Amino acid sequence: MAKVYRNFKTRLLENGVIVVGFDNREKPINILSEEILKEFWLIMLEAFESKEVKAVVLASLKNNPPSFIAGADINEIKKITDEAECRTFVGKVHRMFHTMEQAEKPIVAAIEGVCLGGGLELALACHWRVASDHPQTVFALPEVTLGIIPGFGGTQRLPKLIGLPPAFEMICSGKNIYPYKAMKSGLVNDLVGQAPVDDRNIDSIEKEVFVSVAIQRALELASRKKLKPKFGLKIRLAGWPILKKYTFWKARNDIKKSRKNFYPAPLLAVDAIEDGFGKPIYDGSMENETPI
Numbered sequence: 487m488a489k490v491y492r493n494f495k496t497r498l499l500e501n502g503v504i505v506v507g508f509d510n511r512e513k514p515i516n517i518l519s520e521e522i523l524k525e526f527w528l529i530m531l532e533a534f535e536s537k538e539v540k541a542v543v544l545a546s547l548k549n550n551p552p553s554f555i556a557g558a559d560i561n562e563i564k565k566i567t568d569e570a571e572c573r574t575f576v577g578k579v580h581r582m583f584h585t586m587e588q589a590e591k592p593i594v595a596a597i598e599g600v601c602l603g604g605g606l607e608l609a610l611a612c613h614w615r616v617a618s619d620h621p622q623t624v625f626a627l628p629e630v631t632l633g634i635i636p637g638f639g640g641t642q643r644l645p646k647l648i649g650l651p652p653a654f655e656m657i658c659s660g661k662n663i664y665p666y667k668a669m670k671s672g673l674v675n676d677l678v679g680q681a682p683v684d685d686r687n688i689d690s691i692e693k694e695v696f697v698s699v700a701i702q703r704a705l706e707l708a709s710r711k712k713l714k715p716k717f718g719l720k721i722r723l724a725g726w727p728i729l730k731k732y733t734f735w736k737a738r739n740d741i742k743k744s745r746k747n748f749y750p751a752p753l754l755a756v757d758a759i760e761d762g763f764g765k766p767i768y769d770g771s772m773e774n775e776t777p778i
Contacts, residue, residue: 502540555605
């Protein structure tokens with residue numbers, strides 16, 4: 487795990503937790519490009535295969551401004567004009583995030599700063615999320631504001647995590663959610679205070695409060711036999727046919743009233759959520775978020 491990477495730095499701690507620090511070399515904030523996803527996946531595969539690694543903590547080395555991941559590279563997305571190419575790329579990301587979710591070694595996201603779009607979808611594929619209460623920490627799935635829907639599993643994982651109405655609010659409006667609301671909704675599992683740092687680097691990042699909590703949670707999860715999420719009562723009740731039918735009807739009705747049918751993306755997002763709600767996350771993502 488001592489390899490040198492272009493956009494990441496890694497450090498294996500004595501307790502067996504590997505901290506993966508994201509530092510997009512060419513951007514002031516972290517974004518996901520095809521190149522970066524490939525590099526990230528090489529690191530994850532090495533961590534999965536290493537006998538020394540017990541768990542993984544994902545963090546950002548950006549602190550001016552703080553940025554976990556600000557989403558996918560919009561310019562790169564604009565360049566994709568071939569449907570087959572788009573389908574192949576999105577399918578690869580779905581398989582990547584599904585493998586993370588099913589991994590035997592726990593993966594914990596330590597989040598400070600913007601966590602948007604594909605960055606939030608990556609965090610949702612982790613087994614635990616720890617957030618800093620830094621004033622610039624914010625969560626959102628803003629894809630509908632661009633006329634598209636979340637493409638890396640957001641329409642499938644978020645409703646199953648926080649429930650249908652809150653997920654509709656985030657996905658169909660693209661609005662920002664701040665740390666305390668994220669904690670209350672269940673979007674993040676831990677919310678901790680954070681003192682500003684002048685220089686964030688991989689050699690000392692584990693001393694920062696939100697990262698140290700993430701490391702602790704990773705070790706706790708590593709001692710468990712099962713890492714699959716348990717869905718609460720409100721999530722299970724949402725699948726009750728009569729309640730489910732009403733919930734989706736209300737979501738569509740609210741969108742039509744507020745958007746006046748000018749923007750199709752929110753309604754397409756509701757369709758994707760509804761079709762995948764009773765299915766395994768991977769199946770729902772591949773069927774509803776991969777272009778056909």
